[in-house]
Amino acid sequence: MKALIALEDGTVLTGRSFTGAGEAAGEIVFNTSMSGYQEILTDPSYTGQMVTMTYPLIGNYGINPEDMESAAAHPRAFLMREYQAVPSNYRASGTLADFLCKFGVLGIEGFDTRMLTRIIRKRGAMKAVISTEDLSEASLVEKARNWAGLVGQDMVANVSTARSYTWSNGGPAAGHTFPAGGRFKVVAYDFGIKYNQLRILAEKGCSVLVVPAKTPAAEVLALNPDGVFLSNGPGDPAGVEGVVENIRALLGKKPIFGICLGHQMLGLAYGGTTFKLKFGHRGGNQPVKDLQTGKVEITSQNHGFCVDPQSLPASVEVTHINLNDGSLEGMRHKEYPAFSVQYHPEHAPGPHDAVYLFDRFIGLMEGRR
Known part of the structure; x- marks a missing residue:
């Protein structure tokens, strides 16, 4: 399902949702860990953010109950270069896609995560909106600019x-x-x-x-x-x-x-x-x-x-x-x-x-x- 990633600076990238339809607003950031995506997703510190993984292949070892860092997933969206839909790990009890859907987190793949990371490193973490429903670039950029952001908020x-x-x-x-x-x-x-x-x-x-x-x-x-x-x-x-x-x-x-x-x-x-x-x-x-x-x-x-x-x-x-x-x-x-x-x-x-x-x-x- 086509998804647009719109940043407050006017940048718009095109990806795919592997968790179905939806729209989310948040601060878009990147994480350089090669593994540990379940711990990242269940870290409450990511509340209000949308996390881009710089490691390209995510989902390959699935999800398990032992690696939870809280009772829920907290980012508003989870972005990667390529989602691995079939986990291969003896500890896996489910897929990443099902886990994200359970907690209402958009999962986005199929775009240049290196480009997005370079933009964030150069211009800083930004407000952003991701949507499969509103595919107007101008509309999404405006939504991103109007989002309240994290500064001064009691998260x-x-x-x-x-x-x-x-x-x-x-x-x-x-x-x-x-x-x-x-x-x-x-x-x-x-x-x-x-x-x-x-x-x-x-x-x-x-x-x-x-x-x-x-x-x-x-x-x-x-x-x-x-x-x-x-x-x-x-x-x-x-x-x-x-x-x-x-x-x-x-x-x-x-x-x-x-x-x-x-x-x-x-x-x-x-x-x-x-x-x-x-x-x-x-x-x-x-x-x-x-x-x-x-x-x-x-x-x-x-x-x-x-x-x-x-x-x-x-x-x-x-x-x-x-x-x-x-x-x-x-x-x-x-x-x-x-x-x-x-x-x-x-x-x-x-x-x-x-x-x-x-x-x-x-x-x-x-x-x-």
């Missing part, structure tokens, strides 16, 4: 849990108290959390209670956790309401570990500012340097905004930088037990180089006992 409100839950027996379970058995009690703020973050915390001996994004600091402190975890999430950190104040109220009272949007929200709580990157960092091959050890990590990333290091107070130290563009990838507070990274140490998808950061969080909690 966390669309993905955060409505009520607390625990991570028990390898999955989410209803509950408002910490599950028994862990060495450490951790409250995890859900800004769009990925399951593998919870899996690793549990593997490290933590009893985890996941709470809504706007849970007051007083409620968290009343639970008397050993530490507080700030998850990843979608969109513009400056657009998220009712979160920074709670994080600020927790500083110095409990060890804090933030990832991705959690890192950005922590930066705002320190008194810093954030800005939008030209086309963001998305993929499983981003080089990051640990300034404390001199080691280089290959990391999994997915973000379009960044903390401005020049805006941070003297009490905050930059610990990691991106070797491609020099942007801030990690920071720690010099006085309080709080640190964070922009990238995804839970490796879903991506390499395992940065898993040590969970051990650092465990060490902070041990030191506070």
Whole structure:
């Protein structure tokens, strides 16, 4: 089925939908991972976006229940050079097309993804509309320009849990108290959390209670956790309401570990500012340097905004930088037990180089006992 991909700069590309009819608006971005498309699709950080895979063949190993990073697929469209309709993997329980249809995500193939990636790299991530229904190029470009975009929007409100839950027996379970058995009690703020973050915390001996994004600091402190975890999430950190104040109220009272949007929200709580990157960092091959050890990590990333290091107070130290563009990838507070990274140490998808950061969080909690 013919589909048009219209960008706000007037670019229009022609592809094919392999998921049927539909129309979607969002911010169009690219991801450089060669595999891990199921983890990408189920990452809530992609809410409001349309993801183009730079690797040309997608769908060849199908979909399985073990690789879910949340309960749903979050991008508004998924684009690739060539869709592989017949999966070949012993773990596969379904096809990518069926999975996308289940969650209302447009699947688009049959166009030059390299050309689209070059456009995004040159001009930046853009608002776009994809449609099989409206095939007027002028109409679609106008729709793309009129879409509200991500800047200033509270996208966390669309993905955060409505009520607390625990991570028990390898999955989410209803509950408002910490599950028994862990060495450490951790409250995890859900800004769009990925399951593998919870899996690793549990593997490290933590009893985890996941709470809504706007849970007051007083409620968290009343639970008397050993530490507080700030998850990843979608969109513009400056657009998220009712979160920074709670994080600020927790500083110095409990060890804090933030990832991705959690890192950005922590930066705002320190008194810093954030800005939008030209086309963001998305993929499983981003080089990051640990300034404390001199080691280089290959990391999994997915973000379009960044903390401005020049805006941070003297009490905050930059610990990691991106070797491609020099942007801030990690920071720690010099006085309080709080640190964070922009990238995804839970490796879903991506390499395992940065898993040590969970051990650092465990060490902070041990030191506070």
